[in-house]
Amino acid sequence: MTEPDAVSGVDGAAKQAGRGANEEGEGTIRRVTEAKHHEVRQTTTRTITLEVTRYRPGQDSAPVLESFDVPLMDDWAVLDGLNYIKDQLDGTLSFRWSCRMGICGSCGMNVNGEPRLTCGTFFTEFGDGPIRIEPLKGFPIIRDLVVEVDDFLDKLRHVKPWLIREGEELPLTTEHAQTPAQLEAYKQYSMCINCMLCYSACPVYVLDPDFLGPAAIALAQRYELDSRDMGDRFDMLNLDEAVWGCTFVGECTKVCPKHVDPAEAIQRYKVTAAMRSILPWSRR
C-alpha cells in the first residue's frame, strides 16, 4: 500500500492527517514540508570559545579560567560543549551531568554570570561568544565545575519532606481522595528538580549559608499545602534563618528552570506564619 491513492481509502482521522486535509488547501503534503527541521548541521569549522573555571585542589590555590575552542554548532547546548572538551581536548575537566534533558538537576552552572542548567542553555544565545562557565555561586567548589551539595540536601531533609499522617493508615487497596483542585494547590511546588540554581541566585543565601533557602521552603510548602498531609512545619519555618531570612529579592523565581516560584512559596508562608503568631489558635 505505498501508492498515495491508498490514503483515500481510510477513514476520517487518517484523511485529516493524510491527503484529504482540505481545510488546509493543499493538504498535508504542504504542511509536512513546512515542518521545522533543524537547520543543516554545520560543516564549517566555526568555533566558539568557552572560558571554563578550573580548580584542582592541591594544584591551584584559587580557581582560574581556562579557554577552550569548541565547534560552534547551532543545536549544541553548553553541556555539549563541555562534553566535547572532556572527550576530545582535556579529559581532566570535571563537571556533573546525567539526563541532558533538564530533569535530573545535576548540570547547574554559572553561564555568563547567570545560574543555568547547561543542558538547556544553547550556544545560539551567545552569538560568537565567548561563553564563561563557572561553578554555581554560593557553594564551596570541590573541583572545576563541581560544587558541594550536602548542605543543600540537609536543608531539604530538615523540613520533613514526606507526608505526615496521624492515626490509622488506609489499607493498600484504597487511595486517599484528592480532587484536581486540591492537587493544583501544591502541584507547582512539587516540580523542583533540586538543581540549586535558586540558592545560587539568592543574595541572602550567598551571604548567609544558614538561610534555609528557596527550594527547601518551597518543598515544605509542597507538603503543607497537600490535602493529605497532617503535619505542621511551623516551628521549622517560622525562624529568622527560614522564611524570615528572605527579603523577597525574587531572583530565585526568575532563575528557576521549572517555574516552581519559590519566592511565592516563601511569601505565602510568611502570611501563614504571621497569622499563626497573632492568632495562635488558627492552625491550618
Place this chain on the structure above:
Amino acid sequence: MIDVLIVGGGGAGLRAAIAVAEADPELSVAVVSKVYPMRSHTVSAEGGAAGVIAAGDSLDEHCYDTVSGGDWLCDQDAVEAFVAEAPRELIQLEHWGCPWSREADGRVAVRPFGGMKRERTWYAADKTGFHLLHTLFQTTMKYGEIRRYDEWYVTKLIVDDGRVHGVVAVEIRTGHIETIAARTVILATGGCGRVFPFTTNAAIKTGDGMALAYRAGAPLKDMEFIQYHPTGLPFTGILITEAARAEGGWLINKDGYRYLQDYDLGKPTEKPKLRSMELGPRDRLSQAFVHEQRRGRTVETPYGPVVYLDLRHLGERKIDARIPFVRELCRSYQNLDPATDLIPVRPVVHYVMGGVHTDLDGATPIAGLYAAGETACVSINGANRLGSNSLPEILVFGRRAGTAAAAFAQAHRQAEPPAVHAQGEDERRRLERAREGNHGGDRIADLRERMQHTLEGAAGIYRTGAELAKAVDTLAELRERADGARMDDTSATFNTELINLQELHTMLDVAQTIAACALNRRESRGAHQRTDYEARDDREFLAHSLVYRAPDGAPSVGLLPVTITRWPPGERVYGRD
C-alpha cells in the same frame, strides 16, 4: 558490617531500602549511588505506571497484554506476581504522597498506553518517574537508619565461595577507595542504554550492575532484547513519551500518511484505539519505521531519517494539561511547538529487557546477591517490554528484593571471611594503578564511540548472523584496547575520567553479552529480529538466553526454558478485534 547494601539509588534501590527499614529497623541498610539519588535515571520516566485499578479491568488482562507484548518470552509466574502486586505498590506510593493525576471525583486517573488493552496506566502528568523518584527519595529521608553513600562508585562485588560479602567502592569526591563489607548486596543500578550511540538513556546508564554480577560469576539473561522506542528526538535522543500517542498523537510519514496501517497494526481511527495503530507495541512500531525508510517515505535530516509525530489536533489545552513536559522538551531542544508544528522523531534505544538473572525474589544464583529494577531480568518483560510496566516493576521487585535480602541477612549473621580483605586490596591496587595515568593509548571517548557504532550496526532493530559474528570479534578487540586506554587525570578529587574508564569497561562487558546472545538466538522474536531467521521458533527458542563469563573473559551462552502457566504461546494480534 552492613546487613543490606543496596547499589543504586533509583526507584528500585530506594524502594528496596524502605522495604528493609520497614522489615526490621534493627538491620543496617545502606544505599550506594554514583549520583545523588534524585538524579537517578528513574527521574526521566515520563508516561506512567501500569496497575489494574479501573472498573472493567482485570489482572488476567494485564497479564495477557504483558505476556503477548513480550512475545511469550516472559516467565508467567513472575508476570502474575507482578501484576497482582503492582496496584498495591502504586497505592503505597500514593500514601507516601506521590502527586498522581486525578479524576474529578478525587480518584487516581489512568490513561491508555501502548500494547495495553485497557486504560490502566497511572500518571503524574508526564513526569511520572520524576514524581515517583522524588516521592521515594523524600520518604527515605524519614528513615534515619537508611545510610547513604552519595556519589560513591562501586567497582567490584566481593564474592567468596559462592556467597557475596560486600563491594569495593570509590568515594568520587575524595578518591578514597573503600571495601564495604555486607551480608547481602542488592544491585539496582538501572539499564545500559549508553552502550548504543543513540539512546533516551542518561549518561549514567552504563550497565554497571550487570557487569559487576557477570564478572562475579552470575549469569545475565536475555541480553539480546533491546527495546527501541519509536519516538525519540533526532540528535539528542530525548524521549517523547508514548503518552503523547496515548492522548491521541499520530505518526505520519513524509506524505502526511499514518503509515502504521500498512503494517498489520489496525486501521486509523480519529480517537486512539487500544492495542491498535499508534498504540501498538514498541517493537512493532520501530520495525515499521525501518520499512518506511526502505520505501523512501521518511524524511532525511542531518541526524538521520525521521517521521513525524503530529499532536497539533490535540490542541494547546490538552497538551498543557496532559503532556506539558513534551511541549517543554520540544521547545527547548527542538525549537518547535507541538501545538502548531510536527515533531520529527525516530526510533531510539530505550530499554534493555535483559539483565541479571534472578528469581521472583530478586535472588541471583550467588548467595546473598540480589538484583532489582532495570538491571535485573526476573523476567516479566520477555522479548519486548510494554510501556509503563517498568516503573511498577522497579517498585514490586525492589520491595521483594529488599524483603528477601533482609530475611537473608537476619538468617546469616556470619562475620566476614579473610578473602574480603584480600580481594579489596587487589581492587584498590588496580584502581590506584589506573589513577596513576597513562598517556599513550586510545581516548576513552573514541573507544566508546567505536563500541557504540559496532553494536548499533550489528544489534540494531534488524540483525544478521554475519554482522553479529563480526561484532563479537570487534568488541573483544576493543575490550583489550580499553585496558590500555589513555588516562590523563591523576587527581584523587572528583576524578570523573577514572569513573568514565570504569564505565567503559562495564559497557564493553555488557556489549559483548548483547552481541553473543543475539548471535546465538537464531529466530525472530519481539525486539530481536534476525533477517536470516525471520520466524519465531518456539521449538528451539521458547527459552531464555543465559550468558556466563567464561574463564577467558569471553561470553558463553546457554538456554533456560520459559515458565508458562496459563497462556500458551500464540500469535501477537494488534489492531484486529
Place this chain on the structure above:
Amino acid sequence: MTTAYRPPRDHAWFLRNRNYTVFVARELTSVFVAWAIVFLMIVIDAVLNGGDPAAFAGQPWVIALNVVALAATTFHAVTFLNLAPTATVIRLDGYRLPAWMIQGGNHSAWLLISAVIAYFVLRTP
C-alpha cells in the same frame, strides 16, 4: 573536607546583575518613605503651631529632595502593590485568581485614594 574552595565575600554583589540593582533600589525607597514622614510631620507642626509650612517646604533643597522622594515613593507604590499577589493567593471556585486582577485592584485603589485625598486637601470650603 577542607580542600573545597570557599570564595571570598563579594562586596559588590548588587551590581552584578540588573535585577539585584533594581532590588536594592526598591529597598532603598524606604529611606525616602522615612523622609516623607519627617517632612509631613514638619508641615503638620507648622500648621498646628502657627508656623508657615510654605517657608520650610519652599527651600530649594527641600523641593529637590521631595522630587526624589516623589519618584521613590511612587516606585515603592508600584513595586509593593505589584508584589502583593505573590503573598495572597485568592481562590474562587478552586481556581486561582490571576495576579493581574489583584494588581489591577490594588492600583485602582491607589488612584482612588489619591484622588480623594487631593479632593479634601484642595477643596475650598
Place this chain on the structure above:
Amino acid sequence: MSRRRTAEPYLWLLFSGGGVVAALLLPVLVLLFGVLMPLGVLDWPSTTHLTALLDPLPVRLALVAVIVLCLFHAAHRIRHTSEELLGVARFDLFIALLCYGGAIAGGTLAVLLLF
C-alpha cells in the same frame, strides 16, 4: 537551626501594613505638599482649612497610625538592606535597636505633636 522564638512575624506585619499605607498615601501627599505647592503650581490651602482638616479626632488617630506604620516599614527595610549591602548581619541586634528605636521615637513625637 533550633527552635527559637522570633519577633519577625510581628515586625513583618507592621512592615507590610506600613508598606501598603505608604504606597497608597505617600505619593499623593508628597506630590501635593512637597512638589506642586512649593513650586507654585498649586496654591497653599489656608492655614484654617488645614487646621480644620486636622481637627477631627479620627483624623489625628489615623495620622499617628500612618506615621508609625510607615516608620516601621522604613525601619524594617533599612535594617535588612543595610545588613545585606554592608554585610553587617553580626551587628543585627544593634542595628535593629537603632532602626525600630527610631521608628518608636518618631511615633512618640507624632503623638506629642497631634495631641
